[in-house]
Amino acid sequence: MTAPTTEKSSTLLAPGDALRRRWDDLPRPAKWVAGVFLFGFLALLPLFPPPFLDTPGTSLGVTMAQFVMIALIAVGLNVVVGQAGLLDLGYVGFYAVGAYTVALLTSPSSPWNLMGWNAFFNSDWAWLSCVPLAMAFTALSGLILGTPTLRLRGDYLAIVTLGFGEIIRLVADNLQSVTNGPRGLGGLAYPHVGEHPGFPGYFSSGNTAANTNSGTWWFWLGLILLAAVLLLVGNLERSRVGRAWVAIREDEDAAEVMGVNAFKFKLWAFVIGAGIGGLSGALYAGQVQFVSPMSFNIINSMLFLCAVVLGGSGNKLGVVFGAFVIVYLPNRLMGVEFVGVNMDQLKFLFFGLALVVLMIFRPEGLFPVRQQLLAYSRAAKRLLRSTDKTEATP
Numbered sequence: 249m250t251a252p253t254t255e256k257s258s259t260l261l262a263p264g265d266a267l268r269r270r271w272d273d274l275p276r277p278a279k280w281v282a283g284v285f286l287f288g289f290l291a292l293l294p295l296f297p298p299p300f301l302d303t304p305g306t307s308l309g310v311t312m313a314q315f316v317m318i319a320l321i322a323v324g325l326n327v328v329v330g331q332a333g334l335l336d337l338g339y340v341g342f343y344a345v346g347a348y349t350v351a352l353l354t355s356p357s358s359p360w361n362l363m364g365w366n367a368f369f370n371s372d373w374a375w376l377s378c379v380p381l382a383m384a385f386t387a388l389s390g391l392i393l394g395t396p397t398l399r400l401r402g403d404y405l406a407i408v409t410l411g412f413g414e415i416i417r418l419v420a421d422n423l424q425s426v427t428n429g430p431r432g433l434g435g436l437a438y439p440h441v442g443e444h445p446g447f448p449g450y451f452s453s454g455n456t457a458a459n460t461n462s463g464t465w466w467f468w469l470g471l472i473l474l475a476a477v478l479l480l481v482g483n484l485e486r487s488r489v490g491r492a493w494v495a496i497r498e499d500e501d502a503a504e505v506m507g508v509n510a511f512k513f514k515l516w517a518f519v520i521g522a523g524i525g526g527l528s529g530a531l532y533a534g535q536v537q538f539v540s541p542m543s544f545n546i547i548n549s550m551l552f553l554c555a556v557v558l559g560g561s562g563n564k565l566g567v568v569f570g571a572f573v574i575v576y577l578p579n580r581l582m583g584v585e586f587v588g589v590n591m592d593q594l595k596f597l598f599f600g601l602a603l604v605v606l607m608i609f610r611p612e613g614l615f616p617v618r619q620q621l622l623a624y625s626r627a628a629k630r631l632l633r634s635t636d637k638t639e640a641t642p
């Protein structure tokens with residue numbers, strides 16, 4: 249009696265659940281092969297844009313470069329929110345710290361550079377030299393913020409992190425002697441690759457080639473960084489640290505009773521998530537080559553969290569898909585008018601409606617995380633399946 253019921257329930261799965269189950273059931277080598285093909289397909293999108301995916305109002309390469317930056321942010325925020333269960337509403341503050349680290353170290357109008365700090369960096373590779381510094385400073389800011397605040401829970405932690413994000417923006421806006429205030433810092437460093445007379449370089453904003461413009465090159469660089477971060481986060485999920493995060497997320501009190509040092513592991517999640525956010529901020533600073541406080545408002549922080557909730561909190565590949573939706577939809581609607589209204593201006597309305605519908609029908613997101621054993625899971629599945637078959641036979 250149980251076997252037909254199981255088959256019937258499996259056919260009634262939602263598309264996202266069916267796809268997730270098929271992915272989880274694949275052996276690890278098959279997942280690696282599928283991942284390589286997926287990243288190869290993404291890398292070729294700007295070169296051969298399909299008509300149904302192309303963005304008529306802007307370059308698809310620029311759109312994909314924005315997507316990979318938001319994807320990095322979503323993966324980092326997913327470590328904090330999805331893995332450890334910490335509600336962080338001010339993650340944009342870490343994004344800003346990473347961007348301003350690159351700006352203060354490389355901008356010609358930065359007071360640090362006016363004092364001669366830029367002598368420590370080779371002009372051609374200044375941006376690359378600043379990336380690990382941006383990640384280190386951002387991780388340090390996460391450590392400084394998390395040490396006194398991570399003993400709070402729930403709404404209290406959300407309010408504190410929200411205040412942190414606003415404090416970073418207001419400091420950048422008002423500390424004119426350092427950050428140049430609302431005028432921002434321009435002329436930021438970027439990788440000087442492929443430069444020759446008549447061509448500014450692959451990563452320069454002056455590279456306006458048809459399909460291989462600067463956005464495409466930044467997208468390819470960001471895709472490599474995203475793959476490295478996904479590997480890091482995936483290994484953490486399967487480690488003792490990841491198991492501790494899941495235990496804390498499900499029930500912090502029970503985790504502490506079982507011997508998990510909740511504060512230490514929450515602080516680890518905060519620091520690691522902050523470092524990934526700093527990496528994305530450095531990527532943004534190099535691509536745009538201009539940083540101002542207006543880019544780090546509370547609306548962007550909500551959009552980052554929206555990407556995590558939309559894709560599926562706790563599922564790192566799901567939040568990457570959520571980031572794609574968050575970035576692609578406004579760019580796809582750019583320049584599209586309906587009854588005299590530019591649809592791009594209604595993007596927040598669309599996101600709000602999508603979240604309302606999602607919370608009603610799919611409260612765990614489009615691709616919710618599948619709870620399973622993190623160690624010896626495949627052997628346990630085989631044992632359970634063999635037991636079920638034995639009991640089913642008369």
